[in-house]
Amino acid sequence: MTEEVASVESLTLTFDKIDAPALADVSFCLNEGESLALVGESGSGKTSLLRLLLGLLRPTRGKVRLFGQPLDDVDGEELRRIRRKCSYIPQDPFGGLPPTLSPLQAVVEPLIVTRPNLKYEGTNKAKELLSDLGIEEALWNRKLVQGFSGGQRQRIMLARALITDPKLLLADEPTSMQDVSTRMDLINLLKVYLKNGMSMIFVTHDLLLAKAMTLRGIVLYRGRMCETGPTHLLLRDPLHPYTKALVSALPKLGKPIEVKVKRRPLPVGFKGCPYLALCPYGFDRCKDLPPMKQLSDARSVACFMGDTSQGT
Amino acid sequence: MMRISSLSATYPNGFNAVKKADLKLSSGEILALVGESGSGKSTLIYASLGLLPKGSSVSGKVFFDDIEFFALPKEGQRKIRWKKVSLVLQGTMSSFTPVLTIKRQFLEAMEEHLSLTPGEAMAKAVELLEEVGLEGNFLARYPHEMSGGQKQRCAIAMALCCDPDYLLADEPTTALDVITQAEIMNLLKGIAKRRNMGILMVTHDLALASSTADEICVMYQGCTIETERSDIIIKSPKQPHTIALVRSLSMMEE
């Protein structure tokens, strides 16, 4: 039996001043050892979802469970105990690291926090991780405020996340600033961890990377899930028009990108399918919200398109 | 034409991040700067605009058209910034002043360099925001109320607001989904052609570089080792480092 690591149920989040919800009705479940890719439009609520999962934000509606515990009910030490099984890589490498520490200190820190008794081994492990991630030894003791490149910072954040051997890794675009070869190294490193039973939620815009890293993916659009399924299928055989667009927009070596987006104006307070604005198809029915439709074990899609093929 | 000739930059701690780099960016063209992380790409950009921390030393020359940037007095340098060349920083997330609204941060640049009425400036800002796929009401937000990608798009829009002749963009699309990224790239390309703007774009995405850029420049350990037309460099990379780069990309695609 694999155990559930994290699950969310009809999660909705609205921010104070802003009308449109940052997340609407998102549900999924992540089992032990599984890794999940979160892809989606910029601003579609990926970061917010991660923060909700960790209880850093409180949902407007819906439930979050981490390791079987509903986060609403726990607080204090209990919450921290749960959190200690997780690691989080914030999206911003420039704000995400404590400025007054050196890389080595920053990497050891999570260990000190979660398992103080491991401090000594921690330093060795941190050194190991840092050199695995290609941070030269000369930089280990320089304070972070004194200047590191974006990629370097991201790698330090990754090392920081991995050092605790988390059960669940929540990574928010952890490799966006890496060059291709470093990225490969990181992927390989992460894969080792995944093999050892770590679960992961991986936010990325790089579908290829998502495919390489994860088995399952969720596509978010304007705070709503529009498609979920095995990543390779999502890439090979996208069902939702947005996923299709994403796949087709993938830049390929040497080929010019062809994206033709035509925006369709939507009335204010439009309640229907959020993608209607960009959808090349667009039916009358799309004025209603398409429900999430289970297509097979692992795949579901929120679009009326499947229905149309059945002749409406 | 923007030209960087044998530019070297050393940080106050003595680290020589850029070594005699040479670069040429013609108007109306897009030049992609690639290279492994830490190779000095960002430093090159900062250095060429004289924005390195105090105590750093920079040598070499940077020309914007015929103007030698470092030869200018402070005031002259200031006038060139943003008006002639603008910048998208790598860490856009923390490059907005946290306590000012986006609107303010937009307008001040335009106020400084363009003689527009506030109304015109607002209209222009809204227009630019819409072009990068954000609604006009984002102007009223504070930086912390936006997602990473939204900030990045804002930063791009802001970089365009004074119609600069050159745009130096440091990984401008890392936080964007591919569609938006494609839109933005199209936008930039369009502007480059239309307004004869030269764009220097740092990226790690060789595919993106090859599909958008006219030329690609590869940096390695602070040196610019190879500059070539993009289609050529992909097919026949010369330098070993470039070869490795291209190879790892094709590996990814599998």
Next chain:
Amino acid sequence: MNTLNNYWLRRVLSSLLVIAVVLSLNFFLFRLMPGDPTGSLLDPRFSPEAKQELLKSYGLDKPLSQQFFMYVKQMLTFRFGISFMSQRPVWQELAERLPNTLLLLFPALLLSAVLGTLLGVAAAKGRGRLTEKAVLLSGAISFSFPSFFVQLVLLLLLAHAFPIFPLRGSLSVPPPTGFWNLVVDRAWHMALPIASLVLLGFGSWALYVRNLMVKVLGEDFILLARAKGLRENEVLWGHAFRTALPPIVTIFFLSLPGVISGAVITETVFSLHGIGKFLLDSVLGHDYPAAGAAFYLMSLVTVICNLLADVVYTFVDPRISFRRLR
């Protein structure tokens, strides 16, 4: 939005609570203090009966609880009664002193904050240069001297040895006629006290602002602001200072009530008729109505300043949220 309203509602309510606590503390503290108001009227020819008569005429013979209710009523209705010492309405006493103190402290606080801020910013701007060293040194010196030392020396120098400024008071005697002459006269009299307070006060501001600014100036958004080709002043003030502003504002508001009670020495040295000295005198003289009212007002000012500090803080720092962290 709702949570925010809630927050302010609770904030105001708890401020009222603070006032209530302070009120009762004030009352009981005074009565706790050994001694009684007749002490200051000691005269060998008074017989014990005359003394008793005195207590009775002040209502001090009543039980404490009754006195307390009277006191609370007085405070809440802002009718502070008659001062023991002057036999005049306390309101009148306060009203005639308040303008002087305000005229002294507000400009002084404002000027020292402004001067200190300017210098602090200049120091941060001229990092590592002579300007910074000069500001740091002058700031430290300004902070290091006891106030009456500096004020007396200033008085001796600028009012006595070189009589540029008047020696005492807030008005010439007899006062000049005509509105503008009065204004000029007032300004001339206040110049030295205010200048001395500014001299004493700007240092801490300068040191503090410089620290904040140096940190902010190292941030990335300053780089972008520079890259935008903004004028150096715009970068310095519009971005760096604006970001460093929230704690500065807090300190400003917090230092307001403190300086009022700190005005005693200045008021003595420059013979100004102000609240500070009044406070001290009425406490020492057990002038319950006067001291009670003065402290009540001070507490009110403090509480309002605290509230203002919070309000202004939320205005100047949009990032702030008062939610409870988990």
Next chain:
Amino acid sequence: APLDELRRPSIDELYFLIIRDNDAQLLALEGGQIDLLGDIARFSDIKRLSDDERVKLFLAEGYHAFFLGLNLRRSPWDRAELRQSLWEAVNRRQIVRDVFGGYALPLFSFLPPASPYTLVASTSDFNMKAARERLRQKGWRWSKRGVLICPGEDKPLPKMKLLTPTAQVAPTTAEIAERICESMRSLGIPIETEPMDFSMMVARLDRRDFDAYVIAWELSRDPDSLYAFYHSSMDVPGGYNISGIRKPDLDEALESLKYAANEAEARLAAEKVQTLLYEYIPQVPIYSRYHIAALQNEWQCAIASLYMTPDNTYSLLSLRHENKKAFYWCLAEEPRNLNPLSASSAYEWQVLSVIYESLLAVDPFTLEDVPWLAESWRLDTVSEGGKEKTRITFKIREGVKWQDGSPFGASNVKATIEFLKKSAIPRYFDSVKDVERVEAADNTLTITFSGKSYWYLHQIGGLPMLSAGVLSSLKDWRRLPEEDIIGTGPFSFSKYKPGEYVKLDKNELYWRK
């Protein structure tokens, strides 16, 4: 006599400039902003001013007296020989020289030196050897550490405290207290100062909760302080017999002083009392400060004597300046309350005393009574209902006008006295409480007292005269509107700008021509 030559003042405007800080006062005087500065206490100031050509300094014996008080209810102060030794153990001269630079008198009497009733002590001066010797003879011993042991006991004296005002309020007093403690310690009395807020100290004294204290008094010309300080009936909570002396023979002498029928009797009684006091020494006199005042040299014709510096009303009447008509007088404290009924501080009276006048005045040269609003008076002891009573008949001066123009007369005096008695105003409570009857006819005023005492004359003669019109419209004696500050004096109230100055104008209706 110079008093007869006094005329209407030549000063048109009299300003009391309020300056509280000592340094500022001095600088203001030097800068010419004030013409008269009274009560200069710091000898560094005196020295500085004595070198200054522009000012003239005056020195007078005053009514100031500074005592070391003891609690006679407690051991060891109940022992007369200890108190007597203490008298000799304190080096008054040294204190006077060091603390006042010589500008004070070592005090060897229980009345101020200027008082006509003072009996100068024959008791000896500072003599530590004699002090110790007296104690040894009476059986006192010293412990190894030099602490005194009471005869008949085996433990040295316990640690004691000397109450003193804080250095803030009274720097010299605090300083002297330190020195006195040192003297007492060298005699073997283990004592330390305990500085405290003045009113707190008064409360401790009122509760009789103290070992010893130092206190300064501004006494008066009459020896009435003796009764208040040393009569056993005053040893009640809040009473002025703080030391708690209760001696029948002293009480008897004090009573005969208090109820003396005439001056001669009073003089005799006062002598008796003081002789007894020299024996009992309920408190130890330390020093009496000279009054020192400085006047700008350009002002002429000041009236000053051995007893009074020129800061008095007579001087204000006679002062002349070649071309100045405005006079600036330093006021060292805020005159918070310009109401003669409730004003209590000396600073308030500094102002009020030139506005209000009373029936009698004191000759600055002889300290004798001189006629003022009363032209003459007579003191009789009469028998009424089997009781000896005092009757005083005043002949009231004619032609005196209130500052508002209405005439002053015997009926006004009657109204004043009756108002004071009726309202039981603390300040005047004791002065009028024995008044039985007041009769006014034409310009004669007859007052009958329930008892017999020579001092009634001074008590009534010193009352400020208030206008009957003002009194009748007064609702609460504690509040006198500014426009009702109306006296008969040489100056009339014009303006009080709190914190800055009080301005008085020449009274054009003043009765002197």
Next chain:
Amino acid sequence: MSFWRLDTLFLAFLSLLALLTPLLGPVNEAVAPPFCKPLWLDHESGKPLSLNAKDNSLSFTWESKPPKTFSVKGTVTFEDVPKSASLLLAGPSKTYKLVDLAGYRNFDVDIDSRDVLLKLFLGLSPFVDVSSVIFSERGTYSLFIASDVKAHLDLNLNIYTGKWGIFGTDQRGRDVFRLTLAGIRISLLVGIFATLIASTLGMGLGLFAGYLGGLADSSIMRGVDVLLAIPTLPILVVISGVWGRGLWQIVFVLSIFSWMGTARVVRSLTLSLREAPYVEGLRALGAPTGYILARHFIPEAMPLLLAQMALGVPGAILAEAGLSFLGLSDPLMPSWGRMLHEAQVFGAFTGGAWWLIFPPGLGIASICLAFISVGRRFEEMADPRLREMAER
């Protein structure tokens, strides 16, 4: 950057002195007449004289400018009650009758040139300086008795030049130099301890209030409000009345009433800091609140705090002076603040007695400067941003 710079050396030196001051012995005792100038001040005035007249007369020469004061003390015993007798002091050209001894067999002489009675007796104005009148000439002086019966005398003549020690004496004749040394200890103790306690309190409570938010925040901040809003003055009076005015009471009072500002400042810093992504990252790790506060907030707040502390020590030293001003400090505790205050009260400022003012005044100032400078270095150590040229 070396730690041992001038400021640290200076403070270390002061601390050493402070440790040694108990060796000074009692400093509160008078050693010379009050208000003596420092010895090195003017060289013209001659040496003090102390002479004893055992037989009938005493002669000496005075060859410099007039002394500050002189005194004659002792006893004169006549073999019989004299009808006319007086003590005379004869100068080169004039003879002064100091006291009339007629009618006494034994006479205790106690004359001081400051006595007003002596001035009046000499027929001088009470405001002249007798010694400058009598000793206006240079030459031979003699002190003798003129009487109709034989006299035995045991008189001491002391001539003071009004100079003493390195810094002179104060109004009680105490040695200002020794007082200054002793003052170091008090000022340092009060300054350091009061600030330490206050900043620790302020820091801790401010951090917790800001970081935890909610109830913790509002209750702590309301506490702060109350403390800020209660007038400190009567409390000071009451406390000093109830507990006395010793050193530790002062430290306590100063620290209890000075932590609120720090708390509020730290809280507002915390409020903005707690939204930083890396702090969020740490919370996401399940880091204990204590850890986050200790490892990140305290270092972040440290520069601010150290700045406050560096300013706080001088502040406390000055506040102690203020308390002395209100009479709320131990009069036997010779702190610098107290010395300054006493100097002011006894007219040293207008009297031009700058040697009383400058040692404590400059002492306070130099301690404060040293603290500020050391504080700044601590700041720089704690925060590389203040140290490095991190600015662009």
